[in-house]
Each structure stands twice: as C-alpha cells, then as structure tokens.
Amino acid sequence: MTEQSPALDNLLTESRTFPPSEEFAARANATPEWYAEAEQDREAFWARQAERLHWDTRWSQVLDWSQAPFAKWFVGGKLNVAYNCVDRHVEAGHGDQVAIHWVGEPGDTRDITYAQLKDEVCKAANALTSLGVTANDRVAIQLQMIPEAIVAMLACARIGAMHSVVFGGFSPTALRSRVDDAQAKVVITSDGQYRRGKAAPMKANVDEALAGAESVEKVVVVRRTGDDVPWTQERDLWWHELVDPQPAEHTPQAFDSEHPLYILYTSGTTGKPKGILHTSGGYLAHVAYTHHAVFDHKPGEDVYWCTADIGWVTGHSYIVYGPLANRVTQVVYEGTPNTPHEGRHWEIIQKYKVSIYYTAPTLIRTFMKWGNEIPAKYDLSSLRVLGSVGEPINPEAWMWYREHIGGNRCPVVDTWWQTETGGIMISPLPGVTHAKPGSAQRPLPGISAKVVDDTGTEVGKGGGGYLVLDKPWPGMLRGIWGDDERYKETYWSRFAEQGFYFAGDGAKYDADGDIWLLGRVDDVMNVSGHRISTTEVESALVSHPTVAEAAVVGATDPTTGQGIVAFVILRGGVAEDEAGGTEAIQALRNHVAKEIGPIAKPRQIMVVPELPKTRSGKIMRRLLRDVAENREIGDVTTLADSSVMDLISSGLRSGK
Numbered sequence: 001m002t003e004q005s006p007a008l009d010n011l012l013t014e015s016r017t018f019p020p021s022e023e024f025a026a027r028a029n030a031t032p033e034w035y036a037e038a039e040q041d042r043e044a045f046w047a048r049q050a051e052r053l054h055w056d057t058r059w060s061q062v063l064d065w066s067q068a069p070f071a072k073w074f075v076g077g078k079l080n081v082a083y084n085c086v087d088r089h090v091e092a093g094h095g096d097q098v099a100i101h102w103v104g105e106p107g108d109t110r111d112i113t114y115a116q117l118k119d120e121v122c123k124a125a126n127a128l129t130s131l132g133v134t135a136n137d138r139v140a141i142q143l144q145m146i147p148e149a150i151v152a153m154l155a156c157a158r159i160g161a162m163h164s165v166v167f168g169g170f171s172p173t174a175l176r177s178r179v180d181d182a183q184a185k186v187v188i189t190s191d192g193q194y195r196r197g198k199a200a201p202m203k204a205n206v207d208e209a210l211a212g213a214e215s216v217e218k219v220v221v222v223r224r225t226g227d228d229v230p231w232t233q234e235r236d237l238w239w240h241e242l243v244d245p246q247p248a249e250h251t252p253q254a255f256d257s258e259h260p261l262y263i264l265y266t267s268g269t270t271g272k273p274k275g276i277l278h279t280s281g282g283y284l285a286h287v288a289y290t291h292h293a294v295f296d297h298k299p300g301e302d303v304y305w306c307t308a309d310i311g312w313v314t315g316h317s318y319i320v321y322g323p324l325a326n327r328v329t330q331v332v333y334e335g336t337p338n339t340p341h342e343g344r345h346w347e348i349i350q351k352y353k354v355s356i357y358y359t360a361p362t363l364i365r366t367f368m369k370w371g372n373e374i375p376a377k378y379d380l381s382s383l384r385v386l387g388s389v390g391e392p393i394n395p396e397a398w399m400w401y402r403e404h405i406g407g408n409r410c411p412v413v414d415t416w417w418q419t420e421t422g423g424i425m426i427s428p429l430p431g432v433t434h435a436k437p438g439s440a441q442r443p444l445p446g447i448s449a450k451v452v453d454d455t456g457t458e459v460g461k462g463g464g465g466y467l468v469l470d471k472p473w474p475g476m477l478r479g480i481w482g483d484d485e486r487y488k489e490t491y492w493s494r495f496a497e498q499g500f501y502f503a504g505d506g507a508k509y510d511a512d513g514d515i516w517l518l519g520r521v522d523d524v525m526n527v528s529g530h531r532i533s534t535t536e537v538e539s540a541l542v543s544h545p546t547v548a549e550a551a552v553v554g555a556t557d558p559t560t561g562q563g564i565v566a567f568v569i570l571r572g573g574v575a576e577d578e579a580g581g582t583e584a585i586q587a588l589r590n591h592v593a594k595e596i597g598p599i600a601k602p603r604q605i606m607v608v609p610e611l612p613k614t615r616s617g618k619i620m621r622r623l624l625r626d627v628a629e630n631r632e633i634g635d636v637t638t639l640a641d642s643s644v645m646d647l648i649s650s651g652l653r654s655g656k
C-alpha cells in the first residue's frame with residue numbers, strides 16, 4: 001500500500017473525545033442498542049429499516065446472496081421509488097410542507113412544496129413517456145443544481161427508466177463517453193448555468209458531445225439563463241414546452257425491488273470510468289435509514305442542507321433519495337460558496353434556519369482560510385448536526401467546524417462511504433457516539449467493515465491495512481454497467497478467498513478499535529472530494545501532440561486534500577523551450593480540462609527526461625509522489641534504472 005504521509009500519522013495521536021449531550025441523546029433517532037440488535041440478526045434489522053418505505057408487495061426474502069457477489073435484497077418486493085419520495089408524503093397530509101427551498105446563484109429563490117413537487121414529477125414522467133422512454137431505458141442528465149434536476153431524476157425513477165447524471169463540469173468528451181456507454185435515449189440539460197456570477201453555456205457543450213451520438217433521440221433543454229442556444233430542430237425540445245402542458249396525474253407503477261434505478265460513472269484505476277449500477281428497494285432502504293440515523297433528521301422540524309452536487313453520489317443519496325424518502329425540508333443552492341461573497345452559506349443557513357448541514361472537508365478548509373470572522377457575522381444557532389464526507393477530515397478542520405460553525409454544540413459526523421456503497425457505511429451516530437476529531441469511528445448498525453492485512457487477516461488495535469466490507473449491505477452496487485467481469489475483478493478479486501469487498505482505501509484501528517481512514521491505496525486521486533484516476537489524466541496528457549509519455553500522482557494539498565501533479569516526457573523533435581515553457585504548460589493544463597473537465601486540471605506539470613519504471617515497465621508513482629511533495633526520494637532498488645531519479649531531481653533543480 002502507499003506509504004503514509006506524516007500528516008496522517010499525526011491523526012493517530014489525536015485523543016480528544018466529545019460525548020453527546022444528555023439533551024441531544026434523549027431525543028436522538030439512534031440508540032446504542034441498535035449495534036447489538038443488528039449484530040444479533042442483521043437481516044431482521046434491515047427488514048425493519050425497509051419498513052420505513054411503502055411497498056406495494058412485501059418481500060419474501062431479505063437477502064439472496066447465492067449469486068455472490070451479485071446481491072438481491074428484499075427479494076420479491078415491489079415498490080415505486082418516486083412514490084416513496086413524493087406522493088406518499090402528500091397522501092399523508094404533508095402536501096403543504098416545503099420540500100425544496102431553492103436558492104439561485106444570482107439571488108432568485110423558489111420554494112417547492114411536496115404537492116408541487118408531485119405535480120412536477122408527474123408531468124415530467126408523462127413528458128418522458130411521450131418521448132417513448134420506457135422502463136429500463138437510460139436517460140442522461142447534465143444539469144446544474146436547479147429543481148428540474150431533481151424532478152428529472154424522480155421522473156425517471158417513477159417510470160422505471162435509469163438516469164445517468166453527468167456532473168455539469170464534465171467536458172463534452174466525458175459526457176459523450178458516458179452517453180455512449182449507457183446508450184442513453186434522451187439527454188436532459190439546460191441552456192446555461194450561473195457560475196461565479198456569470199452565465200456559462202451548457203447546451204452548446206452538450207451539442208458538441210452529441211455530434212453523431214446514435215443512441216440519442218431527444219435532447220430536452222431547461223431554460224435557465226435565457227441565452228441563445230444552438231438548436232437541432234428534429235431533436236431538441238424546451239423543457240417548459242414539453243413538460244408544462246402535461247397532465248399532473250400519473251399512476252406510479254410498482255417495480256421489482258431489484259429494478260435498476262440509476263447508473264453513476266466514477267473513476268477507477270483504468271482510464272475508462274465505471275458505470276456503477278444501483279437498484280431500487282435495498283438502495284432506498286439504506287439511504288433512508290442512514291439519513292434518519294446519521295443526521296438525526298426529524299421530518300417537519302429540521303431544515304437540512306447537503307451542499308453536494310447531484311453530479312456525484314452524495315447528491316443522489318443525500319439530496320434526492322434518502323432525504324426525500326424521509327420527508328425532508330431542504331435547501332438546494334445553485335452556486336459557488338463565495339458568490340457574491342464568502343459568507344453566502346452562512347447567510348443561507350441564517351435565512352432558512354438550517355439545522356443539519358452536510359459538506360466536504362475541502363470546503364471546510366477553504367472556509368478556515370477565508371477567516372473565522374466571516375461565519376461569526378451570522379446567526380448559526382439553528383444548526384444542530386454537522387456532517388462531513390468525501391475525504392479524510394483532518395482533526396484541525398474537524399475542530400474548526402465544530403467550534404466556528406457548530407458553536408461547540410453540534411455533533412460532527414464524519415461519514416465514510418463510496419459511490420459503490422450507495423450510502424453511508426462508517427460514521428459516528430449523533431446522540432450515541434463519543435466523537436473523535438478526524439475519525440469515522442465505527443461501521444453503522446447493520447454494516448460490517450474490517451481493517452485487514454495483505455493476507456486478509458484482520459489487524460489488531462493500533463494496526464493498519466486495507467479497509468474491506470465483509471458482509472453484503474442493501475445499498476451496495478449491483479455491478480458495473482455492461483461489465484460483470486470488471487465488477488468481480490475490481491472489488492472482489494483482491495480478497496476472493498475471504499469473499500471481502502475491497503474498498504480501495506487504507507485504514508487503521510486506534511487503541512479503542514475505532515477506524516481512521518487514510519486515503520486511497522490505488523491509483524485514484526481525491527481532489528476536493530472528487531475521484532479522479534491517474535490513468536485518466538495521463539491519457540488526456542498523451543493525447544496532446546507534444547507529449548510522448550505522462551505519469552500523474554496525487555500530491556498532498558492543504559486545501560484540496562490532493563493536487564494533481566503530472567510528469568511529462570516531450571516527444572522527440574519538440575524543442576523543450578517551445579513545449580516546456582510557461583505558455584505551453586498552461587496549454588497542456590487546459591488540454592486536460594478540455595478532455596475531462598476543469599476539476600482534472602493538473603496543479604503542476606513538470607517536464608522530465610525519463611520516468612521511473614520497474615523492470616516490468618510499471619511506473620513507480622510512489623517515487624514521483626516523493627518529488628511532488630518535496631520529500632526525500634524513497635527506496636529505488638526496484639527501478640529498472642536507478643539513476644533515473646537523479647536525472648529527474650537534477651533536471652528539476654536546474655529549473656528545466
């Protein structure tokens with residue numbers, strides 16, 4: 001596994017703990033007994049969680065693991081996911097409750113009640129049906145954080161079509177590969193989006209992506225910025241012209257518990273993103289339970305805000321499915337945290353009296369950098385639970401979050417999970433857990449995780465190794481879209497003998513047996529909580545005419561967690577001063593942004609004469625990481641040519 005950085009070692013000397021207040025514990029959704037109850041009968045525990053949902057037909061079996069690693073949960077059960085997230089709340093008399101307090105970046109707002117959301121989802125479901133979309137079809141969605149994004153996802157779920165949401169910041173190339181892989185029939189996007197006070201085009205990028213895309217029959221365009229957009233007469237439709245006139249009645253059909261719900265692409269260790277497949281009943285039970293337990297959410301009382309984007313799994317599970325299944329009132333914000341000023345989030349919390357706030361460590365560190373005085377200007381007394389997700393949170397950031405945002409009163413929950421796990425797996429429970437800054441602590445009741453060594457043997461207290469999930473769970477991925485072999489190979493081959501799911505993360509137990517996550521052990525980088533594979537960035541670099549070879553590493557970065565550092569060898573015949581100059585380097589960075597998206601832009605690109613490789617030709621990223629982090633170069637004995645590192649270091653020192 002990757003060697004640990006000194007910063008991570010520091011984590012393990014952390015000894016502060018914060019017991020829950022008696023007041024909080026007395027009203028907490030979760031109880032300490034849940035751990036033992038789930039341990040005693042895991043399936044019965046999950047069956048109780050599934051009872052949070054409305055089932056048209058009850059399941060006959062909780063778990064069928066006979067085709068492992070392909071799981072079936074709540075076998076024989078039938079339900080409609082959108083009905084569970086919307087209609088049933090209206091039927092129970094909560095139609096007037098606000099589901100979404102939407103805040104646009106320029107300052108426009110919309111409040112949408114459950115009754116209104118139901119009408120919108122029904123209309124959109126009718127609209128998709130009118131376009132010929134039926135159960136099992138795929139619909140790609142590239143939209144910013146506007147209500148139509150949520151409505152579109154729920155409309156797909158309602159008619160049993162799978163959505164594939166593609167993050168708005170992804171390039172046309174990235175969108176196209178996802179559309180092709182899923183063979184999407186319809187694409188839903190907008191004319192443009194507001195980012196940092198400016199309108200940026202979306203539709204034009206989508207058009208570029210879809211040139212010649214054979215599976216796509218229709219493109220539906222939400223009007224947001226009002227800017228002119230290119231138009232393909234036969235193919236394109238305005239959302240408001242298509243959806244608004246539809247009837248607001250739509251009878252939801254019950255689908256099998258294992259009916260596919262969505263595909264979400266995520267980076268793996270190869271260049272080709274994986275389409276992670278999630279299904280209906282188990283997934284919804286998992287996200288509803290965890291949202292209830294981990295955030296202590298009380299419907300009708302709390303105002304919840306998860307700052308993620310629907311382009312990522314956090315947006316799927318903790319903006320759309322879990323919260324809406326639990327009848328949340330939530331804030332959805334379109335823009336960036338510093339537009340028009342650095343207090344925007346706190347202003348929104350103050351205005352809507354947000355009580356549960358869920359964000360990412362990279363943003364917390366950015367807030368720290370902006371200064372304590374900014375949140376101090378606002379009334380944050382409505383807050384009662386704070387969450388963190390996406391990467392390990394360093395104890396300093398955790399303490400700052402607790403003190404400056406949570407007023408030393410709110411429990412902080414550090415939630416570990418992945419696109420593949422569907423929902424939260426390891427996290428403290430507010431009102432139950434004695435929290436430790438920087439640790440995700442314990443698998444949730446119903447979940448089993450272990451830290452094991454190379455041989456798959458669990459390590460003892462104080463020991464470190466790989467994080468594995470040793471029992472199936474309801475929200476688990478059901479495979480990689482169209483590639484069962486890759487699913488087995490990626491997650492289940494490493495500890496095949498034991499039947500463990502290999503998460504790809506390093507972890508440690510502390511002296512109490514609490515789990516500390518230490519970052520990825522594979523070639524996946526985590527930049528501002530976004531997963532980006534080194535191979536993806538390398539492929540983008542070598543697709544540039546001046547680059548012969550490239551190696552990419554994630555180097556520790558104080559704000560973004562990791563920063564992308566690339567080492568490139570130029571092609572023969574390309575003069576170094578021509579291709580290695582500031583402008584040329586900038587052009588290379590932009591090339592990566594164009595190929596993948598701005599989030600993949602390398603922080604730094606270094607031109608080098610050679611790359612360190614093993615005798616079998618594998619690039620030793622470990623050594624490059626040493627260079628990128630200005631550390632002494634580690635063990636070079638397995639290099640085919642051990643002088644390469646001297647060549648690289650001296651070249652860099654001489655400023656080439």
Ligand code: WTA
Nearest residue numbers: 389390391392414415416417418419517520
């Ligand atoms: C990392 C995001 C430490 C981890 C929900 C994981 C974390 C990857 C945490 C999944 C956390 C996420 N502590 N590391 N609380 N949460 N990670 O698929 O490396 O975008 O494997 O899902 O993020 O990223 P993904």
